[in-house]
Amino acid sequence: MTEAIVATDTTRRPHSGGHGAAREPDEPVVTSSRRIRRSPVIVDDNSSVTSHSSYHIAQSPTDRPIWLEMKRRHQANMEELHGKLADVPRHWLFIRFLNNSFFARRLMRSGMLLSAALAGGVIFYSAFVETWLDDHKDSDEYDDCHSLASFSNLIYQTLPAAIILSLPGSGLRAFEPFKRNALNARKAESKSDDASDNDATLEEEPASGSVATIRRCFVFQLCEVLAVFMLFFDIGLVMYFLYVLFIGALNSCGSVATQIFTIGAAFCYFGLFTVLYYFARYREHIKMQLGAFMENDQTGDLRKYVDLRSDKKLDTDKKMLDVIRTRLYHATRRGDVHELREILEYAKERGLMKGESGFPRTFYATPKIRWKFFARSTENPVHIAAGLGNIRALEILEEYGFDLTVLDKVQRVVISTGGFFWHFIQVIVKRPEGSDAESADSIFHTNLYTPLHCAVATGQLAAVRWLLERGVPPGTLAH
Known part of the structure; x- marks a missing residue:
């Protein structure tokens, strides 16, 4: 043209x-x-x-x-x-947004076809199967046909679940998988003369490689839980099918309407797995498009959004340290050195580095392995920066007194609906390569590593060289 x-x-x-x-x-x-x-x-x-x-x-x-x-x-x-995110429609993302994901189209098509088939099965049951059963209650075939129809009807009753699981790919904002947040760019603000030195230090920092932070919507989390329950339901149907097969209902029922109803239920049963497959693929595709390649990148920990200087609920050192720990962890994951220094300056102003809390040396001490199995991660930002090869973040952490040789638990069990979803759905869907690199499969799997181990494991040669130049012993063994 x-x-x-x-x-x-x-x-x-x-x-x-x-x-x-x-x-x-x-x-x-x-x-x-x-x-x-x-x-x-x-x-x-x-x-x-x-x-x-x-x-x-x-x-x-x-x-x-x-x-x-x-x-x-x-x-x-x-x-x-x-460079900012474009404004999106308030209620429905148009076709041009849906075309941005191959799996969104596949999820919608498979969901619509399955929903139409399930709805047709419900109508067919009311029009033909139920009528035949009412007219042949005294027949010898009634018990077998009734068992076969009851089993097939359970599959058709999954129509609401099929519709809900396909809605995230429809473009409706109410079922949108992730909230779209702008980049964490630090805006210049006018401050008092007492903070002029801190502002000058922040302005000297190079441009950070921060990425957009995303959060899963509440409705989408319910869809994740629903998908897991549907997986259990499909597995339970296998047990019911074995019972129907054992009593011989498949061969004994002579009703043509019931047989057609059962054949349609078999196709819909495999269609449920297809929708679950595309739902999982669509979830990972959108998540990675937004820059969250690990499951921890989009887990909704509300403490990472707390404003340290304006929140009045941070009235104790313990509450402040819990928020600081989370904020430091996610700022390091994003590579936001501006926010990293700002949080550490806040901790210094509050006297946390000189108080009884022992921040950061004692606060980020090596966790203890209890009963030879369990250990709790301290979420040490040094290990994250070393694994990402962020030399500037390592320099800032060293400047504020962080220990470069301490051990920490890197692989953690993600306790969220996303972790719950992938723990079971990977039975039928292969997990993307590298998306579970920081997730442990079990709480009984505990390994403690040094920052040098993290840098070597991810191939960050510059970080390895930087740590060795600071005297980090290369012979420390993992626990």
């Missing part, structure tokens, strides 16, 4: 150069009122009708196809975004 270069008002839409780059305002812009028709590379004599229609579309703005008009209306303004 031929393309048309449309000259528009520069105040409404920015002109684009190569690869979508915004054109500088001082560059001359062609403002011809006539649209330029781009010549085709190959001319075919048999395409006169197509060429005429393409020329008509290029010359007449009122006769454009609907999809071209929708594309023009929904194009994001490059000058207003500047």
Whole structure:
């Protein structure tokens, strides 16, 4: 199809150069009122009708196809975004958002087909199967057909679950998997003269490689729990099927309507696994698109959103340290060195580094393994920074007195609906490679590592060299 270069008002839409780059305002812009028709590379004599229609579309703005008009209306303004997330519709994400995920389309298609089949089965049961059972209560085949129909009817009763599990791929914001939060950019604010030194230190920090923080929506967490229960329900149906097979109901029932009803239930049973498969794939795809490659990156710990300087509930050292621990952990995971230094400065101002709490040396001491199995992670940011190879974060942590040789539990059991979901759903869906690198399969699996171990395991040679230069002993064994 031929393309048309449309000259528009520069105040409404920015002109684009190569690869979508915004054109500088001082560059001359062609403002011809006539649209330029781009010549085709190959001319075919048999395409006169197509060429005429393409020329008509290029010359007449009122006769454009609907999809071209929708594309023009929904194009994001490059000058207003500047690297920020685009504004999204309030209630429903349009088709262009759904096309961003292959698994969203597959989830919707499989969910709609399964829902239609289940709804058809419910109608078929009321119209034919139930009528036949009422008319043949005194028949010898009644017990076998009733058992077979009851088993099949259980599968068709999963219609509400099939609809709910397919809704996250529909684009409805109420069933959106993750909340879209802007990047954690630190805005410059005017402060008092007493904080001028701290501001100067923060401004000297290089640009952090922070990523967008995401949180799972509550409705989507309910969908995760529902998916696990549906998996258990499907496994329970296997037991029921063995019972029906054992009593010989499959061969003894002579009702054609019941047999058709059962065959349809068998297809719907495998359709349930298909919906569960695409639900899990869609969840991981969207999560990784938003930058959360590990399960811990999107677990909703509310303490990482607490404002240290304005929250009045942090009236004790223990409450402050719990929030500081969580904030430091997630700031290091994001590589946000600005927030990392800001949190440590807050702890220093509050006197936590000189008090009885022993922050950070005693606070991040090596955890004890109890009963040879259990140990609780201290969420040491040094191990996270070493594993990510963030030298600047390691320098800041060393500056504030963190121990570079301490042991900590790196792999932890994720206690959340997401961890609960993957613990069972991986029976039928293979987990993405590397997404469970920091998750332990069992609370009985406990290993303690040093930051040097973490850097070596992830291949961060610069971090390994930096730690060895600081005198970290390479011979420390993991526990």
